[in-house]
Amino acid sequence: MISFEKAFREVMKHTQEWGNEQVPLLESTGRVLAAPILADRDFPPFDRATRDGIAICSTALEKGKTAFPIVGMQSAGMPQQQIGSPDHCMEVMTGAMVPLNTDTVIMYEKISLEDGIAKITGNPKKGQNIHRKGSDLKKGEVILPGDIRITAAEIGVLATVGQDYVTVKKMPKIGVISTGNELVDISTIPLPHQIRKSNVLSLYAALSRENIRPELIHLKDERTVLQERVSKAIRENDVLLLSGGVSKGKFDFVPEVLEALGVAKTFHRVAQRPGKPFWFGVQEVLGTTVFSFPGNPVSTYANYHIYFVPWLYRSLGLPYPNREVILYEAIANTLPLTRFVQVKTFWKNGSLYAKPIQDGGSGDMASLTRSDGFIRLAPKENAHKKGSMVPYIPK
Amino acid sequence: MISFEKAFREVMKHTQEWGNEQVPLLESTGRVLAAPILADRDFPPFDRATRDGIAICSTALEKGKTAFPIVGMQSAGMPQQQIGSPDHCMEVMTGAMVPLNTDTVIMYEKISLEDGIAKITGNPKKGQNIHRKGSDLKKGEVILPGDIRITAAEIGVLATVGQDYVTVKKMPKIGVISTGNELVDISTIPLPHQIRKSNVLSLYAALSRENIRPELIHLKDERTVLQERVSKAIRENDVLLLSGGVSKGKFDFVPEVLEALGVAKTFHRVAQRPGKPFWFGVQEVLGTTVFSFPGNPVSTYANYHIYFVPWLYRSLGLPYPNREVILYEAIANTLPLTRFVQVKTFWKNGSLYAKPIQDGGSGDMASLTRSDGFIRLAPKENAHKKGSMVPYIPK
16 A cells, blocks of 8 residues: 555656647637647737727827828728828728828827818827737747647637647547446436446546546456456557446456556555545556546545546646645544545635535545535644645545 | 626626526536436435445344354345344445345454454444445435536436436527628638637637537628628527627627617626627517627627626526635726736635736737636726735636
């Protein structure tokens, strides 16, 4: 049995890379940008009016001129117009190019209009109300760095620079395998000794948030069935997430089946609660990474968030922030194990507070719906006072 | 022009309801549960062993007995077995039913096994290592409340109670409309006076996070085209999000077109930056709610998060928490407008700090990729010191 810290470090040593692929822009949301994106032109691409009003040449202003005949209209989407004389002006719309021979925009609210003449009432500043060509970014500069998650804001930028297809990091192929003779399908009425499958479906939902659609497999606790089907899954996937079959029970064949299939054990059993029987290894030839979680719902779910999610982020080149929360009540851990305690969090004064929830142990699946994540307590740690900070793993 | 507070209240007065629908369990992630879900049986459904080991009857223990012949094996997924005499024991696996006539489970680590006899080494407590039938929840009790977002944890619970189809709230049908003659398709090489469409694609990505797949429509700034197409969109959608065409420009036809189509204006122009020209109204017969945002990328995006997201949450019956962050540097707002300032946030000591980012004004789309959200500063407010708290709108 190894410590949580050692187990976590070992998992993090075994990251993978899955290469890149091109996807249509609107399907790239939530994916990880593979490489920096460069500006394909200056931003803004032209001197751009930021107000509706008139454009003038500031030299006329400097000469004391306050009334300008309007010689035309420059609207957004219109090729650049021009004024022939610095004594003239042109109407200009927000988003339009600033007309040639003008350098200052005055909004309608600051002029009066009569008989085609614009009279200036205020005291305009040379160059005002113009978003200068290239002032945000020059052509060829990095507009988006690589290794970032694409969200709605990045989609806008990618559209602006014409990326109708985006090069993103490939996501791993993942097989999610549950074991256990007691488990039956959702649509079944279970007999008294049976329960419906739920862990694989929870994992499916959690993985779909990461843009991964795993293959779901359920297996009976039978050595030959397990060996044959897990062997196929190892060949067909980059990662396997197993739930169940890793404890000390007579039908817990998973560790020996995995080892028989060439998955080298990195560790089995971690000094933690929940999830002590966690088994982790890598198939020596194919590199398939195997997270084999205990089958209790809370154990599976906690281990997924504690180990798999940071591993996935690191494999994708994304930062995984260390978070802390403030305890809303005192808590102690007298066990010689690292404990992960389910908490409900809430915001107060710009800070995130956490309050442990009541649960019925690691079999209490419903408790997971009442918590926002887990706090981590070191083995036999001195009691944490109300108001102290502890590491936090959100879910 | 109205204040931000008034505009926000007005928007929140006009929530909608869209009814319910049934979706397959695995497609319900991210949706809102329409009604409470009841436990279809006790949880756990039987007295369930939480350790691998042996099950005994505690009366034998009380009589001082420490060695028990093993008469069989109860594994998970096996109908309930029984022991015939309190002097016997049965092997039992984690997740299995506790055999009839037994009431205590002793893990393998606390016994020695020889010639089919289990000898107890420790001092077991009556009833230990059993997760009692109904101890988490009784049949008929609420296992999930209504009006909650379905995440991976809820998927597990819904599976457990056999909900292969889930009744969720319908999401609104949304049309996203951009206007502007300067806008061209992503796959186009823009002429110097043109830019590629980006706002509608950002909104598409933001809405897809809410499980909404909007219809995307782009229109030229031409009154008749606008009127015809927007009229169709009003009939076919619950909500329209427009971007552009609401300022004071000569081609800003959107407000008059909307009013001509029976959309009653609730307000136009809000004392805020960015997004002052924001227009909001409701079609009087059909009830279509229209959010008409200014076309600058930052304005559209800010207004979407400031007004539309809380409106959507309230319409769906979800809480929308008020959040605050701690300023990492001093900031003042001297304008007579509510300001929304883009910030980058970071965690420190269990608290969320915010630092304003540099941006090139509301046309600077790329700035949105460098921020995590907006802080809200009241008009002409006294300067906020470093370390003080301000309202925060995440994106």
